[in-house]
Amino acid sequence: MKTIEFRQLKLDQSLLRILEEIGFNECTPVQAECLPLILKGHDIAGQAQTGTGKTAAFLLSTFHFLISSKLQENTNLRAIIIAPTRELAIQIHKDAEIFNRYSDLKLGLVYGGVDYEKQRAALMKGVDLLIGTPGRLIDYLKQGVFNFKHTEVVVLDEADRMFDLGFISDIRYLLRRMPKPEKRLNMLFSATLSYRVMELAYEHMNNPTLIKINPEKVTADRISQILYHVANDEKISLLISLLKCTNTTRTIVFVNTKRVAEKVW
Structure with a gap:
């Protein structure tokens, strides 16, 4: 695959500055495949493992879109990133803070197992980009803490794990309350693009382009694997x-x- 540098892409200048500061010059394969399409407004359903740079791909796309698009008055919750676990949501939020260095976008983070009212109070102040897990997002949505009226970007990360953890009904509940797929930019990433994942993609995305990034090597040469069956x-x-x-x-x-x-x- 031909090497693509970030400066070759039409990313917002503030994002290019941040990438240079953190030492990111060249796109990973998943970034090289996805970013040019997403920046043109195409929906993406990407197959990529953890560690391929997919998080940076959807965060860069999301921040570019939010920074570049015209902001309407009194808008709230312009973008949402849904993750299956609180650990992943927290990590995505940490990465998002890096790309928010030179913008004034309000970031939010919600997940279960922590102070409910504290998170609720933070959301009540308004948020542009919200990162969270399905259950807690539904709780606040039903309470009217936020709505999806002005949501422009939707990211579903690790979609296959949503199925594995039994969250798919929650995901569909959230997606059905958002603007129509053609009215928003949609990104889905999954370790596998199984039939059920693609069914979800075609149901709630706008003719997504399929991107498959196969890992070059599953395990290192010097690592041996042994399986023990034990109670x-x-x-x-x-x-x-x-x-x-x-x-x-x-x-x-x-x-x-x-x-x-x-x-x-």
């Missing part, structure tokens, strides 16, 4: 045994919840 109550003892019998100085243990992490620790 849940035996996992900790197996982990301890493996740590004792392997001659390692640094180890990373991945778990799927905070509770399990605390238990292992």
Whole structure:
């Protein structure tokens, strides 16, 4: 694939300045495929793994659109990014703060498990770009804290995980209360573009262009993989045994919840 530099794209100058400051000069493959199309106003359904630069792709597109479009008076919630987990929502918000360095857009972040009223109070002050998880977004929407009347950009990240975690009915609830697909810019990213993900895309997007970025290599050459079939109550003892019998100085243990992490620790 031909290398594309960010300065070759028609991005807002403030965004190009930020990219230069953080040392981003060339697009990753997913950015090179998606950005030119999105900047022309085309909807995108992209297949891309974590670590491919997809977050920067949809954040750059979102900020460019919001900065460049004419702002109507008394508008609220111009863009929304929906993530399946609070950890992902928090990370997207951190990245968004970087691209908001030279603009005065109001960013919002909502997710479950934290002070409900504090988040609600922040939203009541107004927000241009809201990042959040499905359940908490629906809670505030039903309360009338915000509405989608002026929503111009919609991003659905890790769409396949929305299905896996049982959020798809919530996603459809939110999307059906937004302006018609042709009245907004839509971006969907997923590790896989399965039938059910594409069904969602075609139902709630405006003739999206499909972008597939296949990882060059799934695992590194020097990494070996071993699968152990073990009962849940035996996992900790197996982990301890493996740590004792392997001659390692640094180890990373991945778990799927905070509770399990605390238990292992």
